[in-house]
Amino acid sequence: MAQPRVTIVGAGPAGTRAAELLVAAGLHPLLVDEAADNGGQIYRRQPAGFRRPPAALYGTEAGRATALHASFDALRGRIEHWPESLAWNLRDGVLHVLRGERSHALPFDALILATGATDRLIPLPGWTLPGVFTLGGAQIALKAQACAIGRRVAFLGSGPLLYLVAAQYAKAGAEVAAVLDTAPAGARWRALPLMAARPALLAKGAALLARLRRAGVPVHRGVTPLRLCPDASGARLGGIAFRQADGREAVLDCDASGLGWHLRAETQLAGLAGCGFDFDRASRQWLPRIDADGRSEVPGLYMAGDGVRLLGADGAEIAGRLAALAVLRDLGFAPPAGADPAALRRRRQAMDRFRRGLAIAFPWPAQLVAGLPDETLVCRCEAITAGELRRSAGALDAPEVNRAKAFSRVGMGRCQGRMCGLAGAEILAAARGVPVEEVGRLRGQAPVKPLPVAALREEEA
Amino acid sequence: MSDNRADVLVLGGGLMGAATAFFLRRRGLSVILLERGLVGQQASGVNFGNVRRQGRFPPQLPLANRSRALWGQLPELLGEDIEFLPSGHLRVAYTDEAAGMMEAYREAARPYGLKLEVLSGNAVRARFPWLSAEVRAGSWSAEDGHANPRLAAPAFARAARRAGARIEENTEVLAIEREAAGWRLDAADGRAFRAPVLQVSAGAWGGRLAAQLGEPVPIVVRGPQMGVTEPVPYALTPVLGVTATVVGEVIYLRQVTRGNIVFGGVGHGPADLDTCRARVEPAITLRQFIQLRRMVPALGALRIIRTWSGIEGYMHDEIPVMGPSARWPDLFYAFGFCGAGFQLGPGVGDVMAELIAAGRSTTPIEPFHIARFAAKAA
Structure with missing residues (x-):
C-alpha cells in the first residue's frame, strides 16, 4: 500500500519509542511536540549551549535519558519532526496543529497520542503565592535551566516524584527545608505485595530516602497541610503550616515549595476525538478506554504513555512500542524483526501492579481536598473559591462537574480544569454526598491550550 | 400535586x-x-447571550420590546443576578451597501419605538477608537446589551x-x-x-x-460556533455585530466585565438531535479570527481559551x-x-x-x- 499517514503527538518516552518502531518498519511518521526538542517532561533536554552533564541533570535516570536522546537523534531525517507545535484540536480524523503562525489541518490514517501528564495538585489555601511551584515545575527549573526555585525549598505532596525531586535538589546543592508527605507512614507496608513487582524501583526509592537522610533533610510522614503562608512582606511564600502525624501543628520556614500528588493524565485530545472514558479507581481519575496495546474506540486513534495509563517513563516506552505495533498490524504492515508484543505486555502488567501499589503507598488525600475551607481559591484562572463551588452543588443544585462549571466557572478558564479539575470534583462530590465518580468528568473543549487569534489558516498568505 | x-x-x-x-x-x-x-x-x-433588538425582523419588535422591559426587572423578579448589562449594541458596516441597509433598518424599526443612531465611520471610531479603519458606518442601539446565558x-x-x-x-x-x-x-x-x-x-x-x-x-438544526478569549482589561463596552450581505463576514462579540471576550458567528456547524451533541468546526474558528481582527485589530494580540457549540432549531x-x-x-x-x-x-x-x-x-x-x-x- 501507499505510505500511510501516521502522526504521533508527544516526543517523550512513548512518542519516541513509537516513532522508532514505525521507522524500523519502513514508515515515515510525523511527530508533533510542544517542546523545543524531544525528551518530554521527564527527559527534557537542556537548551542549546547548556552543558551540564546528564548525570547532573537526570541523576539516577541519566542512563535512560541518554539512551532515549540517542534513539531520537538517530531518527532525525527519518521522521518529520515538528517541535514547538501545538495540537489544538482533533475531530473527524483530522488533527489541527498550530506551527508558527499557521494552523494545519492534518488528516491521518493512524494517530498515536503520547501526550503525557502533569502534576496532580491540591489547591491549598495560599497556593497562588509566588514561590509555590508544582513538583514537575521545580524539576524542570533544575533540568532545563539548572536553577533552583528558591533558596530554602520545601516539598509537599505524595508519591515517588516527591522524593525524587527533593533528592535531586539536595544533590544539586539546594537547601531542602523538609519533605512533607501526606501519606501515613504505615501505608507503604500495605502496598509492598503489589510494589514487589518492580524490586529495582523499590531499591531506587530506598536509595533516594538514604540520600535525603545523609543530606540531613527532615522527612515528615502523615502530615496534613493547613496552608501556604506568606512571608513578612505578604508578597510571597514564607512557610508551610501543617499538622504532624501526632497532631501537633507546626510552620516550616521556606521561600519556595514544590507541590504534587502523583500525576494527572493529559487526556484532552482523546476527549475531543470522542473516546470513551472509564473511572480508574487507583488514580481516582477518568482515563481513556484502550485495549492492551493502546487502541482506543475511535478507529485510527491509539494512545500510549502517562496520557492514558500512569505507569511512568519506563512504562511509557513499552506502551509507545505496543501502540506502534498495533498501528502496523492494523495498517497491514509487518512488524520489524525482533518485535515481541507479548513480552512487552507482560512487562507492562508488572508495571501496572506496581502502579496500583504506589496508589496505596502514597494515597491521594481525598478527604483533605473535600474538606478544604470555603475561602480556598480552587480555580485560579477564574478566581473561584471552594465555597462558590459548594454553592453550585447546593443552592444551584449542580449534580455533576460540567453543570457546576457552567454555574461556578470552575474549569472554565485558561487551563480548562487541568490544574483544579480533579480537586474540584472531590469538593463537588463531597458537597453532594456521592462518590467522586458520580460527579463525572469535565469535558474539555478546543483549543487544548490557548490559541492565538493571530493564527492563520494554512491556505492564507 | x-x-x-x-x-x-x-x-x-x-x-x-x-x-x-x-x-x-x-x-x-x-x-x-x-x-x-x-x-x-x-x-x-x-x-x-445577546440582549439585542436591532436587526430583528421588525414585526418581532413589539415582543422584543416587551422582553427588554422585563430584562430590566429580572433581578427583582427572579431574586438572582443573571449578569444583564444594558451596555448598548453596535453593528458595523464595511461597505456603503451595508451602511445603506443600516439606514433602511433604522427607518423600518422607528415605528416600533426602537431608536437607532447610524454613524459614519469616523464618528463611530471617535466613540470607539479600537474599531478598525475598515469600518464605514455603525448603527447604535443604546438600550440593548448582554447577559449570561x-x-x-x-x-x-x-x-x-x-x-x-x-x-x-x-x-x-x-x-x-x-x-x-x-x-x-x-x-x-x-x-x-x-x-x-x-x-x-x-x-x-x-x-x-x-x-x-x-x-x-x-426546521433544520445547527450548532452556533462560539469561542472566548483569555481575560483582558474591560474595554469593549458595547455588544458588537456586523451588518453584511455575506454570512461569512458576520462576527459578533461582547466583553464581560471580568474581561473575557465571547464571540460567535461566520457560520454554523452540524448538530445532532439524537446524540445531543454539536461541535465547533476548527476551520470556522480560524475564519472567525479573520473577522475579529478585521473589526478590532487589537484582538489579534489575544488568545482564545475555549470554544463550544449547542443545538439550535432554525425555521426555513x-x-x-x-x-x-x-x-x-x-x-x-x-x-x-x-x-x-x-x-x-x-x-x-x-x-x-x-x-x-x-x-x-x-x-x-x-x-x-x-x-x-x-x-x-x-
Missing part, C-alpha cells in the same frame, strides 16, 4: 419553557415543567419552583397522548403527567414533537413558532427561535402565560403562528 396533574404541562426546560412556567405561576396557574436533561442545558445555555434559564426555573411550579429534570417524555380531559405525557420512568393544557417549548426538538402532534414544520423562514396550535385549542408552541431567542425569552414566557391564562396576547404574535406552514403546504 402529588398525582402529577396541573393546569399546564410545559414540555421542554429551556429558557422559553422555564420563563413560561415562572409567569404561569405569577398568574396563579399550577404548572409542571418536564425536562429531559437539566434546565437550560441546550441552546439556552450555550448561546452568545448559562445562568438565565436555571434562574427562571428556580424562581418558578420557589413560586410553586414543579420542575422535573431528567424526565424524558416518551409519548404524548390525547385524553378526554386534555393531555397525558408518559415519562420514561413510568410516571404519567396530566393537564388540560400543554405547551411544547422543546427548542430544536420542537419540530419532531409538532410533527407528532400533526403539525409538521420545516427564520421566524420562530410561537402561539396556539392550529389543530388543538389547548396546545401551545414556543420553539424554533432560529439562534435569536435569548433576548426574547422573558417576553415569550410572559406572553405565553398571558395567552394560556387569559386566552389572548396583548402583544402581536400572529406572524409566528404555526398555521403559516400548513397554509403553504395546502
Whole structure:
C-alpha cells in the first residue's frame, strides 16, 4: 500500500519509542511536540549551549535519558519532526496543529497520542503565592535551566516524584527545608505485595530516602497541610503550616515549595476525538478506554504513555512500542524483526501492579481536598473559591462537574480544569454526598491550550 | 400535586419553557415543567447571550420590546443576578451597501419605538477608537446589551419552583397522548403527567414533537460556533455585530466585565438531535479570527481559551413558532427561535402565560403562528 499517514503527538518516552518502531518498519511518521526538542517532561533536554552533564541533570535516570536522546537523534531525517507545535484540536480524523503562525489541518490514517501528564495538585489555601511551584515545575527549573526555585525549598505532596525531586535538589546543592508527605507512614507496608513487582524501583526509592537522610533533610510522614503562608512582606511564600502525624501543628520556614500528588493524565485530545472514558479507581481519575496495546474506540486513534495509563517513563516506552505495533498490524504492515508484543505486555502488567501499589503507598488525600475551607481559591484562572463551588452543588443544585462549571466557572478558564479539575470534583462530590465518580468528568473543549487569534489558516498568505 | 396533574404541562426546560412556567405561576396557574436533561442545558445555555433588538425582523419588535422591559426587572423578579448589562449594541458596516441597509433598518424599526443612531465611520471610531479603519458606518442601539446565558434559564426555573411550579429534570417524555380531559405525557420512568393544557417549548426538538402532534414544520438544526478569549482589561463596552450581505463576514462579540471576550458567528456547524451533541468546526474558528481582527485589530494580540457549540432549531423562514396550535385549542408552541431567542425569552414566557391564562396576547404574535406552514403546504 501507499505510505500511510501516521502522526504521533508527544516526543517523550512513548512518542519516541513509537516513532522508532514505525521507522524500523519502513514508515515515515510525523511527530508533533510542544517542546523545543524531544525528551518530554521527564527527559527534557537542556537548551542549546547548556552543558551540564546528564548525570547532573537526570541523576539516577541519566542512563535512560541518554539512551532515549540517542534513539531520537538517530531518527532525525527519518521522521518529520515538528517541535514547538501545538495540537489544538482533533475531530473527524483530522488533527489541527498550530506551527508558527499557521494552523494545519492534518488528516491521518493512524494517530498515536503520547501526550503525557502533569502534576496532580491540591489547591491549598495560599497556593497562588509566588514561590509555590508544582513538583514537575521545580524539576524542570533544575533540568532545563539548572536553577533552583528558591533558596530554602520545601516539598509537599505524595508519591515517588516527591522524593525524587527533593533528592535531586539536595544533590544539586539546594537547601531542602523538609519533605512533607501526606501519606501515613504505615501505608507503604500495605502496598509492598503489589510494589514487589518492580524490586529495582523499590531499591531506587530506598536509595533516594538514604540520600535525603545523609543530606540531613527532615522527612515528615502523615502530615496534613493547613496552608501556604506568606512571608513578612505578604508578597510571597514564607512557610508551610501543617499538622504532624501526632497532631501537633507546626510552620516550616521556606521561600519556595514544590507541590504534587502523583500525576494527572493529559487526556484532552482523546476527549475531543470522542473516546470513551472509564473511572480508574487507583488514580481516582477518568482515563481513556484502550485495549492492551493502546487502541482506543475511535478507529485510527491509539494512545500510549502517562496520557492514558500512569505507569511512568519506563512504562511509557513499552506502551509507545505496543501502540506502534498495533498501528502496523492494523495498517497491514509487518512488524520489524525482533518485535515481541507479548513480552512487552507482560512487562507492562508488572508495571501496572506496581502502579496500583504506589496508589496505596502514597494515597491521594481525598478527604483533605473535600474538606478544604470555603475561602480556598480552587480555580485560579477564574478566581473561584471552594465555597462558590459548594454553592453550585447546593443552592444551584449542580449534580455533576460540567453543570457546576457552567454555574461556578470552575474549569472554565485558561487551563480548562487541568490544574483544579480533579480537586474540584472531590469538593463537588463531597458537597453532594456521592462518590467522586458520580460527579463525572469535565469535558474539555478546543483549543487544548490557548490559541492565538493571530493564527492563520494554512491556505492564507 | 402529588398525582402529577396541573393546569399546564410545559414540555421542554429551556429558557422559553422555564420563563413560561415562572409567569404561569405569577398568574396563579399550577404548572409542571418536564425536562429531559437539566434546565437550560441546550441552546439556552450555550448561546452568545445577546440582549439585542436591532436587526430583528421588525414585526418581532413589539415582543422584543416587551422582553427588554422585563430584562430590566429580572433581578427583582427572579431574586438572582443573571449578569444583564444594558451596555448598548453596535453593528458595523464595511461597505456603503451595508451602511445603506443600516439606514433602511433604522427607518423600518422607528415605528416600533426602537431608536437607532447610524454613524459614519469616523464618528463611530471617535466613540470607539479600537474599531478598525475598515469600518464605514455603525448603527447604535443604546438600550440593548448582554447577559449570561448559562445562568438565565436555571434562574427562571428556580424562581418558578420557589413560586410553586414543579420542575422535573431528567424526565424524558416518551409519548404524548390525547385524553378526554386534555393531555397525558408518559415519562420514561413510568410516571404519567396530566393537564388540560400543554405547551411544547422543546427548542430544536420542537419540530419532531409538532410533527407528532400533526403539525409538521420545516426546521433544520445547527450548532452556533462560539469561542472566548483569555481575560483582558474591560474595554469593549458595547455588544458588537456586523451588518453584511455575506454570512461569512458576520462576527459578533461582547466583553464581560471580568474581561473575557465571547464571540460567535461566520457560520454554523452540524448538530445532532439524537446524540445531543454539536461541535465547533476548527476551520470556522480560524475564519472567525479573520473577522475579529478585521473589526478590532487589537484582538489579534489575544488568545482564545475555549470554544463550544449547542443545538439550535432554525425555521426555513427564520421566524420562530410561537402561539396556539392550529389543530388543538389547548396546545401551545414556543420553539424554533432560529439562534435569536435569548433576548426574547422573558417576553415569550410572559406572553405565553398571558395567552394560556387569559386566552389572548396583548402583544402581536400572529406572524409566528404555526398555521403559516400548513397554509403553504395546502
